[in-house]
Amino acid sequence: MTADPTTDSSLPIRLLHDRVLVRLEGAEGERRSTAGIVIPATAAMGRRLAWATAVGVGPHVRSIVTGDRVLFDPEDRSEVELHGREYVLLRERDVHAVAAQRVENDGTGLYL
Template identity: 85%
Template sequence: MTADPDLDNGLPIRLLHDRVLVRLEGSEGERRSSAGIVIPATASMGRRLAWATAVGVGPNVRAIVSGDRVLYDPDDRSEVELHGREYVLLRERDVHAVAAQRVDTDSTGLYL
């Protein structure tokens, strides 16, 4: 696993199989729209996907590397605390999209 340097200050961690460890972007409380309007955490919305940054990947992960931004469903996640910080553990198949400089714009990103 290629890991975030912030994780190196404690016990070594090795992700197994197709697991992806991500750090959440922003907070889960109130957020701002692109126009700058504050949306409170209590606002009811439909199913909303969230972005996070991959900080570690297991050996069988094929499309994600540490540092990529990934889009996932916050309802399908497992939270974990490592070295006093909150992370989310996902399977690669639970990631809906990857945003990275190396992503080829002509490719669909699908694999079988």
């Protein structure tokens, strides 16, 4: 059976160890402020974290499942292209937060 290159769930790879493969949300170019002002990609800003969607996880990942939104530092990333789409490969310890329906509000999380 061949993999369908248009869906993330059929990526032809198996992640190892504590690796997480994510797809970035939105464009990395210019952004808009809450007031609607366009901020060009070349504007100097402080260190900014980015949200992405997990599309694959390795067997030793404990806190993230496929489909979770994760917060990470875009400066510390490894990029890979699969079937013409760009993805980012992270280690679980490089993820700062997880946003998912299954996350409990009263828990402190795995890492403090």
